[in-house]
Amino acid sequence: MTEKNLSHEQGPDTDVPMLFQPLTLRGVTARNRVVVSPMSQYRSVDGCPTDWHLVHLGKFALGGAGIVFCEETSVSQRSRKTYDCPGIYTDAQAKAWRRITDFLREQGTVSAIQLGHAGRKVATRAPWEGFSPLGEADAAQGRPPWSGLAPSPIPFKEGAMAPKEMDRDDIRAVIQAHVDAAKRSLDAGFDICEIHGAHGYIVQQFLSPITNHRTDGYGGDIEGRMRFGLELIEAVRAAWPADRPLFFRGSCVDGRGGIWSLDDTVVLAGRLKERGVDMFDCSSGGIDGPLTLHVVPRVPGYHVPFARRIRDEVGMPTMAVGLIREAQQAEGYLRAGDCDLVALAREMMWNPNWAAHAARELGLARPHELLPRNYAWWLQKREETLELSRTSAHEQPVS
Secondary structure (H helix, E strand, O other): OOOOOOEOOOOOOOOOOHHHOOEEEOOEEEOOOEEEOOOOOOOOEOOEOOHHHHHHHHHHHHOOOOEEEEEEEEOOHHHOOOOOOOEOOOHHHHHHHHHHHHHHHHOOOEEEEEEEOOOOOOOEOOHHHOOOEOOHHHHHOOOOOOOOEEOOOOOOOOOOOOOEEOOHHHHHHHHHHHHHHHHHHHHOOOOEEEEEEOOOOHHHHHHOOOOOOOOOOOOOOHHHHHHHHHHHHHHHHHHOOOOOOEEEEEEOOEOOOOOEOHHHHHHHHHHHHHOOOOEEEEEOOOOOOOOOOOOOOOOOOOOHHHHHHHHHHHOOOEEEEOOOOOHHHHHHHHHOOOOOEEEEOHHHHHOOOHHHHHHHHOOOOOHHHHOOHHHHHHHHHHHHHHHHHHHHHHHOOOO
């Protein structure tokens, strides 16, 4: 983290690309606005991150990103999507994460965790197997399915076990699991905590009338359907240090016909801001499937209009993700005031040094300095050698 203190309320420095201006939220300053979005890997063992995660996440820090999110991390064993998802519900898991956050911090990168509870979307295989529900064949191999928790007992797809409809004790227990996970995230060395309220997970299951058929105080109109998520946020904000930011990822539109609308999200974002959420991370879909492509056409920057409206109407910092691949594209969103952070996922898999390459493309002086010193020194020497070669070739006399 850099010592320069630039809040989101300050205007851009026209001499420096906005993508590479620091951003301070509460007591945490990111060196630039480049965020590596959570990317599920399905490579954990007993819920613990492994060497895979150290290398996977570490290379993005080496490449110059300002904030690096680990993947969606389960707050309890029952809330995992798969047997291979990471968690932070044991001290051993927190210790394993600490090794990674220490490395990220050494590279000058802010570490962020996304806390998730899959609700009814549990006991599945990996996405390349279609998130198909676990069955008898899996049980024979020591991986039996289990039932999830949900606002209403509606299976997430054909062949899946029906989740248990949550009673008041279950609601309190799930909120407490998030609180405990947030405390362990602090012990694990994370600088930012994000609550996953999108993609058809448990918070979104309460928000959506597709999955919430309750008739008590946690169902019905939008106020009732928001109640669970807002109580959860209040509890986590109280447990998470006041000097560290709390993010929320939301599906800004979701369900066939947009049954959860952007208007609904604007209302939700306002309630979250009142409860101390510092950044709204804009996504979409998930209730009807993993992507619900019919809800939002997948075009470059497809979540940016959502981020802009929330930022304008709620006065809340926002982060946009979704086919952001080019440096000028990302810089343009920031300069236009569409969002405060830009997040990349699969583009980072393709090019983990995207931040440094973007700095060069945008004309940042000495872009190599985003990389570790022992990289930057050698790369700068290469530039000097190439420049000498070009100069020498230009000065050769013509025979």
